[in-house]
Every structure is written in C-alpha cells, then in structure tokens.
Amino acid sequence: MLWLLKSRERKAVFAMMKEAKRRGVEIDELENVMTPEEFAALLPPEKPKFKGKIPDVTRWDLPADGEVxxxxxxxxxxxxxxxxxxxxGEWEGAAALLASTWGDWDRRDLVTGVLGEAAAKDDEWLRAWRKARPGDAGVALVNAESLVHVAWEVRSGLRAEHVSEEQFAAFFRVLEQAEDAVREASELAPEDPTPWVSALAIAMGRQYENDRYLKVWExxxxxxxxxxxxxxxxxxxWCAKWFGSNEKMWEFAETAASKSPKLAPLLLVAAxxxxxxxxxxxxxxxxxxALDGILAWLDGEGRDHSxxxxxxxxxxxxxxxxxxFDxxxxxxxxxxxxxxxxxxxYYGDPRSEFLATRYAACFGATRP
Structure with missing residues (x-):
C-alpha cells in the first residue's frame, strides 16, 4: 500500500504513474522507454548520505549548500x-581555436570534444567549414569526433537489453562511418594523436577484443x-564492467602512473x-x-590542466x-x-554526493 512507503518513495511512485499515463504505457514498461537520466529525474532528490550532525561548511570558507x-x-x-x-552557425572561431592547440595534445583533445559535441547537435557550421576548406585536417578531426557523439546518441543510455535491434544497427553503422572519418583525419595529420582518441571510443563501441584494441592503443x-x-x-x-578486470585495470593504472605525475590520478579513478x-x-x-604526489601535481604543474x-x-x-580531512x-x-x-x-545525484563528501570532510577537519 502506498501509505506504507516512505515519503520519498510515495512521491516517486506517483511521479512514475503520472509519466506512464502521459506516455501511454504501463508503469513497469517505463524503464524500457526512458533513458536512465530521464528515469532518475522522476525521483525526488535524496538528502545527502551523511550520518551525523551536518556542519556549517561556511565556517571553513566554503560556499553554502544552496550555491552548489x-x-x-x-x-x-x-x-x-x-x-x-x-x-x-560560424566556423572560423572553431577552426582558429583548434589550430592553436597543435602540439598541446591534451588541450587539443578537450577542444575537439567540445566541437564534436556541438557538431553532433547541429553540423551546419561544420559543413560550411568543410566546404570552405576541403582537405582541412581540423574539420576532418571534428567530423570524426562528432560521429562518435552521434553514434552514442543513437544507441541511447539504456542498458543493452533495452536497446532495440534498429538502434544497435544504426549505432554500429554510424561507428563505421566514424572509423572512416578517423582514418581521413589521421591521414591528413599523421603526427596528431587526437584522431586515435576518437578511435578508442569507437573500439569500445564496436566491442574490440583486447588484442585488436591494443593495436589502436599503440x-x-x-x-x-x-x-x-x-x-x-x-x-x-580495462575495467571489469567493459572488457577487462580489476586486475587489468589496476595494472593499467599503475603503468600509467609510472609514466608521468599527470597520469597518477588514474589510480584514484581505479580505486x-x-x-x-x-x-x-x-x-x-x-x-x-600516490596521494601526496597527486596533490603536489594538482597544486603545481597540473593546476591549470583540463x-x-x-x-x-x-x-x-x-x-x-x-x-x-583538512x-x-x-x-x-x-x-x-x-x-x-x-x-x-556515478551515484545518480551528483550534487548530493558532493555535499555528503564535503560534510564528511568538514565534520572531521580541524575547527576553523
């Protein structure tokens, strides 16, 4: 009975009933027709998962909860x-910014991602760029990344069992186009690693086995x-949830961390x-x-890294x-x-998780 449910659960049930009626489906069919993000949006926000007296974080010169x-x-x-x-619909600024990143490969990757996402939403400016500068390595690079974004949009964020055959067929078809685009971008700028970053995303989508993936990685x-x-x-x-295992993930993170301080934070991602x-x-x-070295990098050379x-x-x-805690x-x-x-x-409600972890930090920290 609904009255036996907690207040948040009751609100969630009513919200799902209303949404199911709006879509003309049964309530237990909602998960099949909604993305995880849409489904999560129906739920009232949880209170932060923090057990204890919530501290006044402003005493540590942190912004109030309402500002987060x-x-x-x-x-x-x-x-x-x-x-x-x-x-x-203008392309000139995008072309100039991307050109300015040559040699700063981390920044080039960031800018390519931003432009690829924009083009996936509306590619009018990208088509104008290609027409004005045929054979431009920059436009080929953005085109490849945009196709990766389009492919994952077509697939949707649903679990595999809830993705239709038609969606999967379109997903793989667009990824094949993205592979061709990556090849073009790489041929136009053979020294540029950035097309191969897009290729890694394609490799995951097309479910490359380890040996084939390693060829892209090389x-x-x-x-x-x-x-x-x-x-x-x-x-x-290399995570267990994709095509690896915890052991392979840790091995990869440790090897990366040994290369450079900027790769050491991957150990935290692995954890x-x-x-x-x-x-x-x-x-x-x-x-x-690794924590002390990571903190030193964040406050030093890595302070302005993307x-x-x-x-x-x-x-x-x-x-x-x-x-x-301090x-x-x-x-x-x-x-x-x-x-x-x-x-x-990762926890469904990023703001609540952020606040809960911040409460824990302040709760255990030295009094200001």
Missing amino acids: SAKEYWTDEEVLAVQESTAR ELTERDPQHRGAHGRALQY HEADLQGAPAWRDPRVTG STRSDRSYAAKALVENGR EAVEQFRHLGTRADGGMWS
Missing part, C-alpha cells in the same frame, strides 16, 4: 566563445605516450571503479602511496576515505560551487 550546482561549467573563455559562435601512444584523455578512456576499457564493483580500495597502498577539476574531486574523496577541505575550496566532476555523477 552539478551543471556543466566552463571557465575557459576561448571554449565559451566557440560554443557561442558555432551556435550561431597508434595513439606512438604519437603521445602520456596523453591524458586517451589514458582516461583506456582505463574504462573508485573498484569501489563501485564492491571491492573497497580507497585505502589500498597504491592509492595512499583534468584538474575532475582530479580534485577524486582527490577529495580519497582524502576523506583516508581520514585526511586536506580534503582544501580540495573543496578549489572546487568551490562546482559539483560537475565526473566522479559525483
């Missing part, structure tokens, strides 16, 4: 400018052995993935032994789990009001 947002946030003025110009690392975005994508491939699989790893020696905000989220979580509070000072780091979204 999980909305994607950009501080990069150049990225913001091209997002606005492509929305107006192409990437020949061009940039320390590419951060590529290592982030590859770590997901998080292991934790999600029910194998708590935040206090694993591989994590605790991955820093995401890395600080993982670092804050790791510090809380290891009882280093240092965790410092990471939250850097994060400010931004709960859009990828780690928080």
Whole structure:
C-alpha cells in the first residue's frame, strides 16, 4: 500500500504513474522507454548520505549548500566563445581555436570534444567549414569526433537489453562511418594523436577484443605516450564492467602512473571503479602511496590542466576515505560551487554526493 512507503518513495511512485499515463504505457514498461537520466529525474532528490550532525561548511570558507550546482561549467573563455559562435552557425572561431592547440595534445583533445559535441547537435557550421576548406585536417578531426557523439546518441543510455535491434544497427553503422572519418583525419595529420582518441571510443563501441584494441592503443601512444584523455578512456576499457578486470585495470593504472605525475590520478579513478564493483580500495597502498604526489601535481604543474577539476574531486574523496580531512577541505575550496566532476555523477545525484563528501570532510577537519 502506498501509505506504507516512505515519503520519498510515495512521491516517486506517483511521479512514475503520472509519466506512464502521459506516455501511454504501463508503469513497469517505463524503464524500457526512458533513458536512465530521464528515469532518475522522476525521483525526488535524496538528502545527502551523511550520518551525523551536518556542519556549517561556511565556517571553513566554503560556499553554502544552496550555491552548489552539478551543471556543466566552463571557465575557459576561448571554449565559451566557440560554443557561442558555432551556435550561431560560424566556423572560423572553431577552426582558429583548434589550430592553436597543435602540439598541446591534451588541450587539443578537450577542444575537439567540445566541437564534436556541438557538431553532433547541429553540423551546419561544420559543413560550411568543410566546404570552405576541403582537405582541412581540423574539420576532418571534428567530423570524426562528432560521429562518435552521434553514434552514442543513437544507441541511447539504456542498458543493452533495452536497446532495440534498429538502434544497435544504426549505432554500429554510424561507428563505421566514424572509423572512416578517423582514418581521413589521421591521414591528413599523421603526427596528431587526437584522431586515435576518437578511435578508442569507437573500439569500445564496436566491442574490440583486447588484442585488436591494443593495436589502436599503440597508434595513439606512438604519437603521445602520456596523453591524458586517451589514458582516461583506456582505463574504462580495462575495467571489469567493459572488457577487462580489476586486475587489468589496476595494472593499467599503475603503468600509467609510472609514466608521468599527470597520469597518477588514474589510480584514484581505479580505486573508485573498484569501489563501485564492491571491492573497497580507497585505502589500498597504491592509492595512499600516490596521494601526496597527486596533490603536489594538482597544486603545481597540473593546476591549470583540463583534468584538474575532475582530479580534485577524486582527490577529495580519497582524502576523506583516508581520514585526511583538512586536506580534503582544501580540495573543496578549489572546487568551490562546482559539483560537475565526473566522479559525483556515478551515484545518480551528483550534487548530493558532493555535499555528503564535503560534510564528511568538514565534520572531521580541524575547527576553523
């Protein structure tokens, strides 16, 4: 009976009943016709999962709870400018920004991702760019990444059993087109590792077995052995939930961390993935032994890296789990009001997870 359910559960049931009626389906069919994001949006927000007296975080010079947002946030003025110009159908700013990233492969990957996502939504400006500059390596690169975005949009975020045969057929068809686009981009700029980052996403979508995936990986690392975005994508491939295992994931993360300080945060990502699989790893020696070096990199050379905000989220979580609360509070000072780091979204309600972890940091920290 509904009256036996808790208040949040009652509200969720009523919301699902209303949505099912609106869509003309039975309530137990909703999961088949809605994405996980749409389904989660029906649920009233949970209170943060924090047991104990909630501290007043402003006493640690942190922004109040009401100011925190999980909305994607950009501080990069150049990225913001091209997002606005492509929305107006203009390509010149995008071309100039992408050209300026040559040699800074991590930034080139970031800009390519932004432009690829924009083109997946509306490619009028991309087609105008290609017409004005046929054979341009930059436009070929953005085209490849946009097709990757389109493919995953076609597939949807539903679990495989809820994706139709037609969707899967279209998904694989677009990925084949993306492979051709990657080949074109790589031939036009053979030194550029960025097309091979897109190729890694295609390899996951087309379910490459390990040996075939490693051939793509070799192409990437020949061009940039320390590419951060590529290592982030590859770590997901080697996770147990995709085509690897916990052992392969950890091996990959440890090898990456030995290459460069900017790759060491992958150990925190690995700990998080292991934790999600029910194998708590935040206090694993591989994590605790790397934390000081990761913090030094975040406050030094990595301060302005494109991955820093995401890395600080993982670092804050790791510090809380290891009882280093004052240092965790410092990471939250850097994060400010931004709960859009990828780690928080794994729990369904990124803002609540962010707040709960921040409460724990303040609760255990030295009094201000």
